Amino acid sequence: MSERADVTNNIDLLLEALPVHITAAIQASTLDPDDLLEIVMDLGRLPEARYRNEERFLSDREVTQDEIDYVIERIGVFGEDNRAGIPRTLHRISAIRNRRGTVIGLTCRVGRAIFGTVTIIRDLVETGKSILLLGKPGTGKTTLLRETARVLAEEFRKRVVIVDTSNEIAGDGDIPHPGIGRARRMQVPRPAEQHAVMIEAVENHMPEVIVIDEIGTELEAMAARTIAERGVQLVGTAHGNTLDNLMINPTLSDLVGGIQAVTLGDEEARRRGTQKTVLERKAPPTFDILIEIESWDSVTVYDDVAAAVDAILRGEDPPAELRSRDADGVVHVETVQRELINAPALGRRILPTRGGGERGASSGSGSERFAGPRRERGAAASSANGPTQRIFPFGVSRNRLETAIERLRVPAVIVRDMKDATLVMTLKNYYRQSAQRLKQAEEHGVPVYVLRNNTITQMERQLAQVFNLRLAEEDERGEGENRRSNGSEVIEDAMVELENAINQVMSGERNAVELAPRSSYIRRLQHQMADRYNLRSESRGDDPNRRVKIYR
Template sequence: MTHPSSSSTPLPSEQIVTDDLDLLLDALPPHISGPLRDAERRTDLLEVVMDLGRLPEARYPGREIILSREEVTEADLQWVIARIGDFGDDNRAGIERTLHRISCIRNRRGKVIGLTCRVGRAVYGTIRVIEDLVLSGKNILLLGRPGVGKTTMLREVARVLADDANKRVIIVDTSNEIGGDGDVPHPAIGGSRRMQVATPSMQHAVMIEAVENHMPEVIVIDEIGTELEAQAARTIAERGVQLVGTAHGTSLENLMLNPTLADLIGGIQSVTLGDEEARRRGTQKSILERKAPPTFDIVVEIESWRRVSIHKNVAETVDAILRGYRAKPETRQLGPGGRIEIVDDADREGGEFGMGALGAGGARGGRPPTWEIGHRRNGGHIREYREPREPRAYEPAEPAGPEPEDEEEGTPFVTAAPRAASRITRLFPFGIPRGRLEQAARSVGANIELVDDPADADAVITLRNYYRNKPPALREAEDRNLPLYVVKSSGVYQLEQALLQLRGDRGSAGRGPRRDPMVDIFRETEEAIAKVLEEGRPVELPPANSYVRRVQHQLANRYNLESRSSGKEPMRRVKILPLGTGTPFER
């Protein structure tokens, strides 16, 4: 549907532009609008700037041109003001039945001394690259730099949902940018209904009013920018109404650093861990965590109408970034003929954000790791999955074991006998900085190739913190009987010693690889637990120190079994009891 006085220009991928440019030019003084009536100067025009006492300018992407050699006068400004709508509290006005926006600059006395006349265009077909997400019913947040087309895409979202998906759509139109100026909205919003906002400070109240009074299926809101608006957006989402909006910011990481809008992606809070929990996680005592479920399920970072980056699971992406892992979005672009192409952008850092930027909680041993591991909860269990181009998040497993008591401090140990040196060439580093590992390999002359998946590896190297927790990737490596080299820290010397063992050398003390003593303790405890569950009778474990006993109690508790300690040191031991036959565990 096209406004009668609009000019339409077909674009690739079946995009049609309606700009009603003649109506904007008619509102400008003749000596300013004249040069813009040429066809060449109409194309890609962004805005016309008129400042008192200066030459008028027309702005295009990457360039400006002077429209007249006569300076702008008060009469020129009044000419425009008389032909447009009234300015609101946000100093914005429009031209009725168009999408153009005129913003004014006032002096200290409130007098208008400058105008920015921005061209508003309805571009049909701009959301083709994300149309499947829009029709999925999920809440979507659009991000992008000013002028990239957020409002234009939002307008097209409203039209598609109202006309193509036949949904009840309400637009909360704060500055009449989505539906245009005047009481009758622009045809570009299709069958959507539009609620105008009397003053920008009341946008949040109109958002709630729209839900309470008009029973919408979809709410469309532009420029969520205050804490009250973020809270209103959460309220709308919790009521089961699909929410599509835009916010200030160019990326999801920017939004996380914005305290006002962070609630849109779940909010971030600082948590202080106890000494034991901090050691188990391998983090500082003060860490950052997501506070609540995100308001928006999907975040779309707009690079242009034809290219976007998509975070399809905002909760997982935020968790991954806070833990210091990569959260690479899915990048899409429109190819020839309107075909949607998935771009594997290897140069993009994705979300390799790290706690250094957010302020707390990064993993020990250098910069955050950059592997991608996903998890999905299924029936209460964590099951590893691998899907292309999805953001990944890593969550450690629960049990924690004590640190092995090495015969020599700082010597790495291995949990399986190494294969022949000629066969071990591909190494999967779990939690080890790759740059540091490559440096150690060059130092000792180890011929290795770093891989991103344990399924492709001949051996695995990891930190003791991760090995104790047994995350899915390390359990997979053990299931494959891969040699697992465990180091206490990611220092170059530690890595060199591990690589020497991998190569088959002996190290300075002449000793071979040693086995982690906690491996047998874990296995012994789990076998005892299995016996209690199967036979329903208590099982007593061998004597152990207090740290080992605490781990044994934790393992029993994971299986909803009771346990208690008895005897005196050094013969104190743990007895695992069937459910309901004992008292809470005693160390």
Template sequence: MEGETGAKILGHALVEIPPIVLNMISNTDQLTRGCEGMVHSPAHPEHLTVTDDLEQLLVIIPPPIRQPLEQHPQLQQIIEIVLDLGRQPEARFPEHTEYLHPDPVTQQDLDYAIAQVGEFSGDNRAGIERTLHRISGIRNRQGKIIGLTCRVGRAVFGTVSLIRDLVETGQSILLLGRPGVGKTTALREIARVLADDLHKRVVIIDTSNEIAGDGDIPHPAIGRARRMQVARPELQHQVMIEAVENHMPEAIIIDEIGTELEALAARTIAERGVQLIGTAHGNQIENLMKNPTLADLIGGIQAVTLGDDEARRRGTQKTVLERKAPPTFTIAVEMQERYRWVIHEQVADTVDNLLRGRKGATQLRTLGEGGQVLTTHELPAPEPQPPTQLRRWRRAGRMVALPENSEAGEEFAQLLDHAINEDPLPFEGYLQREGDDPVHLYPYGVSLELLNQVVMALDLPVILVRDIDQADVLLTPRVQARQNPKVRQMAKSRQIPVYTVKGNTLPHITRALRRLLRLDEGEPGEDWPLLTQGREEDEVEALEEARLAVEQIVIPTGQPVELLPRPPAIRKMQHELVEHYRLRSDSFGEEPNRRLRIFPA
């Protein structure tokens, strides 16, 4: 946006500022000069309006350090000024760091800067009144300040356009991102838009006076929003609840939710119907899932133990992770860069997909140079394009060509549906091997380790490929084939057959590969070396006990047999071995005396 339009936006923002605030600003032109200095900065797109009050920050810097800083050509892009006792002063810019003076910082330099700012709070932060700058101190063991980080605070008008449509929905939004990516800056403008443009009652919980600036009078950048200060950082959760109970807000703004009590308070606020806009440290939702303190913001994660039948139906382990409750925040925004944000419009669906090892649909929004919002959708399973011609040959010509008519596609679709829903798998005539030609197999959801073990142990003519376009056949667990539409899409778009395996176990994978290669299944005992390969001595002993019980008692006499008590992991191996003989087994008793019982066919 040109400078003239930017000035209009700034003028509109100032109209809403109460006269008492304007009177407190010594020179109102200073705000405009700050904008003009930043409108065309490379750090911000041209259409954004930025105010920084940089002159007031430079006042606290000792004169010997301030002079080279005032003459620096990239002054308007500075992020931080670092003053550490006994070290050279530093200026930090978006892409690099520079030393400002050859002489190290002295205690007199630090005392000069400390005298110019307000009192340091419990979190070792101070500010400059009526500005957004943040001064953070580093103390020694005696409590004396030996280092300062002077962070430049800027009010940026225009960033909220990236998610304005989401803000207007009234749903709670969580902003994620590394320090310095612009979370607090975004919160500040969201508060102004909610209060001034959407006319909502907005309360900001300002723990470190970072959102609305230092002093009792909040910075004009937050518009008509009200600010509640927090005496000590550990009391933030109490002030959050107090804001809801005393001031009837329609929206609450919170920066840096970091403790379990604050996460619990946030859930309480969201459940009362108040729109919640907050930030948390973490680049992605996965970071919150692994953080037990903040996991409740996205619903919480709990371990659930499934029954034997349910675990077999899902094709998973008996203990799985699931979301515990509805998420506190409906929408999550991952701020990868200052103007490059990933949007998760349904946090619950995103978390559920991640727990199941899938990647859900995401939305990437970036801010163009002209102020337009560029949106890119990334879908987990895009709709495949219909093939331009049905006559397609697989690698080395081993796949039989399909006739060039629509009936072939319909026939393949019928066979595919039958393969996924029935146990005996067809495709006779679609997969043909000539002589010793190997089959190129693409595994989807099947254990590569177990596949390699079976192929190498039985010396099967199978080559595992990572590119589905090089595959002759797709092998996937039966539950994936039935429940995951992506399997059908991949098979139909490439016209390759799908074979399913009942479970990710050695016996099931062995049986599936034998059937795929048109090999005789043979006797179960023939695969005994494969089933015991790489096992520990106690595991081999338990498997041998189960094998002898099946071959010498259950099959010949038709009588059930109970085995000795074993740990859960070993019992699982015995279950798999019994299933290899196509018999049924169940576990009985309580730990540590829980044992396997094998039933005749």
């Protein structure tokens, strides 16, 4: 399917509001005016035009206060968000003020109504499901939002109401820009009142579709959920570039269902092959479909937000569609398994608890006696010997075990049934609690390895021993290497302590936890991990007793 993209920008009205010499410079430019994004005028600096792929000065004269005032007199009134416009256009003029409130800088963004941009997601719009658009500034979120509102109102004859906070969707002035078609527009007096206007639109005007730009606060996220629960289709944009970003944003994560820590029973944790505390989606998403916008001609689509969020929380790559539009306007759709962009930020979605360390009787020497150095990602494993091992993780994190296998590049796969395994990996607590079941595995000749704790380091060490990996570093290891190994153990113990504390705070068991005194390097790691789980942290006390406290 193809569709022509027509551009309406009313750029002549913007140029009329600029000083004459700046207007003349833009008109004389050899660059394509359709690529002009914004004009910047800062007091005491050269005026500048920013195009899609280039920036260019417009004069050798510095901008004066009189020239800034000249523009202000020819545009609309600035609101509380320091944005103004030109009536019946989509242009946006944003102000920079000094401490006295005087405007000393202007950013004049060119607004465009581009007819045809909705082609790339038209089939999704037709479903009637709620759609959330994400993307960096300048990728065309608002342009696509405006065109979606027009298509729904004119072609599908739906009752569409636009909640317009900064008049970016329907333009400045009381009469909306024709780019929104038959859709109606409700202006928001102050940005802080956007959530109230969203609810008012539903209660007073019986819309079938609500269009919202820049959902950015918790109140707006709550209002969006209220609207969705009333059966109204939502089409909106939010602050954030990707689904991963949105999930770890405590203010807006409710738009995709929210995230909560859940404590599993022993049997359920064993069945899943995870620890007892995991992160799960809290509620149905407010938006059914999420679209990450790279540009007008390239988007990534998650047509089932609930399934995508659940996959990420399990540490899996969520299925997605990569859509692109070629020069002829033809849309190409490709199903992809997208890599997790922010996997560390969600800690692979599993909060491990500390375990002890020894190995089952039939498996030889204990894994804690293996002192080989940790293998770096991408290192060759040409010394791995033997056939492919089928590993059943009994209470051991599958995601971490997969990472360890990938790092060492050993011939191993993870199986979901113990009867298919050639070896079992478990933790000390599980070995004690399920001794009979594990003993049966040993009686059938399946060795059981009991790890000291549920960390990638321990898994890599055990795998290296299973596959008889002989690393060159082992032969060179001396007293210095032993010191480094002990240092790794200290870091590992500190992070396990932190993960246990995160468990307690997120589950509500404790309001705050103070950790043991650590070095500045380890404290920095602990602060970073706490931040990834949206918890607060601070360092307390003086060295050598300085320690980290974490709390909600």
